[in-house]
Structure formats: structure tokens, C-alpha cells
Amino acid sequence: MASAAHSVPASALPLLRQLEWRVRHAVENVLSGEYRSAFRGRGIEFDQVVKYEFGDDIRDIDWNVTARLGEPYRKKFMEEREVTVLLVFEDTPTLEFGSGALSKREALLELAGLVMLLGAANRDRVGFVYASPDGHLFREPVRGRGPIMHAAATLMSRPAPSTSGSAEVPLPWKLIARAAPKHSVLIWLGDFAPRPAPEGWPVLRRRYQTMGFRIDDPWDRAWPAEEPFTAYDPAAQRLVTLEGSAPQRAAHAAWRAERETAWRELLPDPLSRLVAGTDDNRLEALVRFFHARMRTRSR
Helix, strand or coil, rough: CCCCCCCCCCCCCCHHHHHHHHHHHHHHHHCHHHHHHHHHHCCCCEEEEEEECCCCCCHECCCHHHHHHHCCCCEEEEECCCCEEEEEEEECCCHCCCCCCCHHHHHHHHHHHHHHHHHCCCCCCCEEEEECEEEEEEEEECCCCHHHHHHHHHHHHHCCCCCCCCCCCCHHHHHCCCCCCCEEEEEEEEECCCCCCCCCCHHHHHEEEEEEEEECHHHHCCCCCCCEEEEECCCCCCEEEHHHCCHHHHHHHHHHHHHHHEEEEEEECHHHHHEECCCCCHHHHHHHHCCCHHHCCCC
16 A cells, blocks of 8 residues: 555655755744744633743733732643644636746645645644635645645645636635634635635634735736736736726726735734745745744734
8 A cells, every 4th residue: 555655646746845845944943933833822722720920921810810819820721732724725717827937826836835844844733625616625634744745745736727717716615614623723825806705704713713825926016017018817818918008007006905905804913914926935935924923922
């Protein structure tokens, strides 16, 4: 019987091995314990009240018990022994756009692989829900390098959705709501076009630690300098000629503003949002993300 590592889809194996080396270097030399602390924060489940000792976090002081007993007591929290990370990868035709060496989809899949390998290096359970206009694929959270490598390769080997079909992605929210234990980390990766939040999103935010990861092309961020030019619009499924006219620039600016508003409404906490560019180092972006979360959690 072949092992999980041996059954990794061959198309993703070389990239995964490169990413794994970079992840191990980051965990050992850069992130240390910050990855785990950034996810777990100050603990999840209340355990008991204990006497406050020098060096304890003053934010945990239980002022009612302290006032009643006349000396400081603090709340003690019980950390979970492992973190479960569930990735939701929303594969839309718009991710096929790319003005440089990489498309947004390629960069986002790499980001997903990095997150899954970080979970493997930290002995967490990692799974995913992949959704496209053609349907969805679920891999339940697993632990261990081999099983997680196989899951990551399965995700990264998924064929891109056809740009000639529907652009709608029916995300299986009922499945997602029961795909991982309560308090798990849910990371939604997608293009996040302007739209209202899903109907079940408030429930998921109460059940999970929710985060959103997005990849931007340079042309998403600023109007391209070259004009006029012709580009393929995967959303409209046709070639478009952009001349840099005032109406076109205004439409681009309005789209950007609408997208950012929807993005912030979906994930109000800025420490739950990660935006990286196709021309960025995705691992460095993740490291900055975890550093920022850790700095805030440790205050």
C-alpha cells in the first residue's frame, strides 16, 4: 500500500517541496512560537479562578472575586492542545487574471499551500473545502506531514474552472459549518469581489476564528501605466480595450472602493485580513501577518 507522501499528485510535488523548506526555515528562525500564539490568543476555554502571581497578565484579573476576597485573583484559561485549521478556497474565474509572471490563482494556491505546511510543521490538524462553479471538494482535517502534504497537493492540483462557464461559486456553507470543531481557525481564500456577506457568515464567525486571505494583481491596485491596451476579462469572458479614459478610470476607482468596503464589512478586524500581491513574497506576507497578530495579542 502506498504511503500518503508517495500518493501526492506529481504535478504539485516539486513546488510543495520548495515551499516546505521555506516554511521550516521560517518556523525555526523567524516565527518561533508566534504562529501558534497568533491563532490561540490568550486561551479559548475558561478553566478556573486562581491567585494572581507576579508576571501574570493583569487583563485576566477577575475583579469581582478580587473585591470579594480582598486579594487579587485571575481567570485561568485552558488552551486547546491542538489547532484545527480549515481552508475554504473559493476558485472563481476572476482569479485567472494576471498582468505579470503569476495569475492571482497561482499566487493564492501558493499561499494556501504555505498555510497548510505551516500547520504541518506545528503539528496541527489541517483540512480544506475547495469550491468552484463546477462543485466542491472536502478534505477533513488531518494531522501529520504526509497526510497534510497529500491534502495540500490535492488542493494545488485542482484544475482551474472554465472561463466560459458560470462565474457563480455556490459555497457549501452548511458543510463548512460542521467541517471542523468549534473554535477552529477558518481561513477563507478568494478574490472577494464586492458583494453582501453570505447569509450564514455571522454563525461561522461565532463558531470559528475567521480570517480572509486575498491576492491582488498590480492592476487591481492602480490603473496600469500602459495605454491603450487590450486584456482578457475573465469575469466578462471577453477581450476588452482600455484607453485610460476618465470614465474608465472612475469605474476602476469606484470598483476598488466598493471592494474594500465589502472586504472590511466581511472581516471587521484588520488583523483577520491578509492581502498580498502577485509580485510579493507570500511567505514574508504571512510572517508579517502573524507578527502583527502576536504583537496585538501580547499587549
